[in-house]
Amino acid sequence: MHDDRREGATVDATTRPTLESVAQRAGVSRQTVSNVLNAPHLVRAETTDRVRAAIDALGYRPSSAARQLRTGRSRVLGLRLEPVHDGINGAVLDRFLHALTESAQARGYRVMLFTAPDDDREIAQYGELLDTADLDAFVLTSTHRDDRRAAWLAERDVPFVTFGRPWDPPGDDRPAHPWVDVDGAAGTRAAVDHLRRLGHERIAYLGWPDGSDVGEDRASGWAAAMVDAGHDGGLLRRLHARVPDGVAAGAQATERVLADASPTAVVCASDSLALGALTVARTHGTSLAVVGFDDTPVAAAVGLTSVAQPLTEAAHRTLDLLLDQLDGTGGTRSREVLLAPHLVERASSRTP
Amino acid sequence: MHDDRREGATVDATTRPTLESVAQRAGVSRQTVSNVLNAPHLVRAETTDRVRAAIDALGYRPSSAARQLRTGRSRVLGLRLEPVHDGINGAVLDRFLHALTESAQARGYRVMLFTAPDDDREIAQYGELLDTADLDAFVLTSTHRDDRRAAWLAERDVPFVTFGRPWDPPGDDRPAHPWVDVDGAAGTRAAVDHLRRLGHERIAYLGWPDGSDVGEDRASGWAAAMVDAGHDGGLLRRLHARVPDGVAAGAQATERVLADASPTAVVCASDSLALGALTVARTHGTSLAVVGFDDTPVAAAVGLTSVAQPLTEAAHRTLDLLLDQLDGTGGTRSREVLLAPHLVERASSRTP
DNA sequence: AGTTGCGATTGGAACGCTCAAACGGATGCC
DNA sequence: GGCATCCGTTTGAGCGTTCCAATCGCAACT
Numbered sequence: 125m126h127d128d129r130r131e132g133a134t135v136d137a138t139t140r141p142t143l144e145s146v147a148q149r150a151g152v153s154r155q156t157v158s159n160v161l162n163a164p165h166l167v168r169a170e171t172t173d174r175v176r177a178a179i180d181a182l183g184y185r186p187s188s189a190a191r192q193l194r195t196g197r198s199r200v201l202g203l204r205l206e207p208v209h210d211g212i213n214g215a216v217l218d219r220f221l222h223a224l225t226e227s228a229q230a231r232g233y234r235v236m237l238f239t240a241p242d243d244d245r246e247i248a249q250y251g252e253l254l255d256t257a258d259l260d261a262f263v264l265t266s267t268h269r270d271d272r273r274a275a276w277l278a279e280r281d282v283p284f285v286t287f288g289r290p291w292d293p294p295g296d297d298r299p300a301h302p303w304v305d306v307d308g309a310a311g312t313r314a315a316v317d318h319l320r321r322l323g324h325e326r327i328a329y330l331g332w333p334d335g336s337d338v339g340e341d342r343a344s345g346w347a348a349a350m351v352d353a354g355h356d357g358g359l360l361r362r363l364h365a366r367v368p369d370g371v372a373a374g375a376q377a378t379e380r381v382l383a384d385a386s387p388t389a390v391v392c393a394s395d396s397l398a399l400g401a402l403t404v405a406r407t408h409g410t411s412l413a414v415v416g417f418d419d420t421p422v423a424a425a426v427g428l429t430s431v432a433q434p435l436t437e438a439a440h441r442t443l444d445l446l447l448d449q450l451d452g453t454g455g456t457r458s459r460e461v462l463l464a465p466h467l468v469e470r471a472s473s474r475t476p
Numbered sequence: 477m478h479d480d481r482r483e484g485a486t487v488d489a490t491t492r493p494t495l496e497s498v499a500q501r502a503g504v505s506r507q508t509v510s511n512v513l514n515a516p517h518l519v520r521a522e523t524t525d526r527v528r529a530a531i532d533a534l535g536y537r538p539s540s541a542a543r544q545l546r547t548g549r550s551r552v553l554g555l556r557l558e559p560v561h562d563g564i565n566g567a568v569l570d571r572f573l574h575a576l577t578e579s580a581q582a583r584g585y586r587v588m589l590f591t592a593p594d595d596d597r598e599i600a601q602y603g604e605l606l607d608t609a610d611l612d613a614f615v616l617t618s619t620h621r622d623d624r625r626a627a628w629l630a631e632r633d634v635p636f637v638t639f640g641r642p643w644d645p646p647g648d649d650r651p652a653h654p655w656v657d658v659d660g661a662a663g664t665r666a667a668v669d670h671l672r673r674l675g676h677e678r679i680a681y682l683g684w685p686d687g688s689d690v691g692e693d694r695a696s697g698w699a700a701a702m703v704d705a706g707h708d709g710g711l712l713r714r715l716h717a718r719v720p721d722g723v724a725a726g727a728q729a730t731e732r733v734l735a736d737a738s739p740t741a742v743v744c745a746s747d748s749l750a751l752g753a754l755t756v757a758r759t760h761g762t763s764l765a766v767v768g769f770d771d772t773p774v775a776a777a778v779g780l781t782s783v784a785q786p787l788t789e790a791a792h793r794t795l796d797l798l799l800d801q802l803d804g805t806g807g808t809r810s811r812e813v814l815l816a817p818h819l820v821e822r823a824s825s826r827t828p
Numbered sequence: 829a830g831t832t833g834c835g836a837t838t839g840g841a842a843c844g845c846t847c848a849a850a851c852g853g854a855t856g857c858c
Numbered sequence: 859g860g861c862a863t864c865c866g867t868t869t870g871a872g873c874g875t876t877c878c879a880a881t882c883g884c885a886a887c888t
Binding site: 504505506507508511518519520523542544545546547548 | 865867872
């Protein structure tokens, strides 16, 4: 059986095979070929085989443009690429994007990117992409309070999932939507537990200023774990530093907390802060265990113990929730997924 | 003039406006509306105004599926997202992607992602994307010797541009193709010049083992600048360390070179290596100026002077070359673009 | 034998757009 | 006045698919 792909009657080599040419070759009608692909249960087994053979022989691949025109679905997901992040932590979303692309591809979907400088223009892009490109769904990242994006999409019955839980206070009347997020509190709690197992008692926390919901979440895990460990409110407050993200800020805050509350370990809200703490620990020769957050490449590079978000799983679950809406299969599954991060132990927490 | 968008005769609110409905409202034919959008010079000014008004009133947006079905073009570019990078340097391509998405969007193109574990499967994806999604062009990254991808695309007349020059030796018979790249040699040369202006004479180089073309390029800039500065071959060889990328490897190599050739400064092929050098310099209290490469977020975070690739411009130029092929406008412009990087000066090179 | 029912297959229509060709009216020329 | 020429516009067709209703063959039941 040699590789002759241009045997079809009226089909010449330069033309892409279509349903029609496949049908002709298999001796069936256009629609039957379509059914083999989209509704196999309607077709007799023997016919299916014949059609499949013709498809393979011609190398037929359905045109998504034609399919899209007819059905209004594109099997494409939209994702906003945020303005280039500064700092070390921005890479998290990039890694999520990688995982999402892979997950989507494995299930026959593609990811299309767009950019927007703010939420309003992101919404404008939704409109344009829906109208012109018929995108099937969107993945939203970086959810925050008063996030109008979710409401806009929900109002128009556009399927979407957010990576990041809805942060609006519970009294709010916004409709629920499916989301995937990583449990920051569980992450910092795991960090505290890890450090306590290593014998640390005075464990400080380097977090961000109030106003960041993600920040509050991470701080709360540390605080709760410390309370569980029997720590009293006064000391806790002195062990808790709030600074803007950044290496330098992290270093300064570490010096302050060291002077004020003499901790033997510090849990940080980000790897940037942790890197600051680490430089202080290493240059001063202080014995200070450090744990960061997000397990960025830098953490691996400098031997920083860090809380790792399960981004591959997050992407996978995001797609699950999306396909539940698109293919209408699910419905039984929970529509709110909170994943536990895990600690990656490295040298920075194994102080001598 | 109140906002009534559902005035069209047979058009109701739930249906997306089409060429036909716009035409009806403007009192012209379908094709004239199409011409207003795609070939304005064919339409009388007065008619154009009337049609434009109708378009605005109805909020019409052309369906790219229909357009694509008819024309075979999608205004979508494909880009392979490489497997998640380890190390610090991987973020470069992510930043390029951000810039590319923005550039493309500004010119009416979209970026669609896909993944592939190796070149062969990347090529398979090309085929699938071309057949099913009618992608207009591809952007290739991480070019290397014996890169079959470019040949495959060229053979099929698929427009593409590589970010990364073709590394095959000149004798090769591979056809030329448009590319954009950053001049690594110019980058390391700038680093040397910078350090010499600061009074350094013995400037070491931390590079990768042989076999990496990008590595050779960067090393050659340092070597040439050192020769220009009057350095002799024997010392040069001892100032040149070759190690696999990584922070730890960079630190070890720095110690070795310090012991062997006592440089006062070191230029590195990557920020990872530079970070290793920096830790040595800082912990040993050695006065060693350090310059990295790629200006990753880490460099900014730890105050590392680094050679920055002009990624935004690279993306822009990539798109220029792509559109030259797609819209057939250009042809005069050079099809090979080599961009000069620039040095971002930070504390690590300003040794006391 | 005639009707009903069902599974498998078919042909026509439509999705919204652009291409190619045809058309009508104004203008120019002999 | 007749004919070619031009510009601006319209008409018909078709891109490749899926939806929908119709059809066909066959078995089962009255």
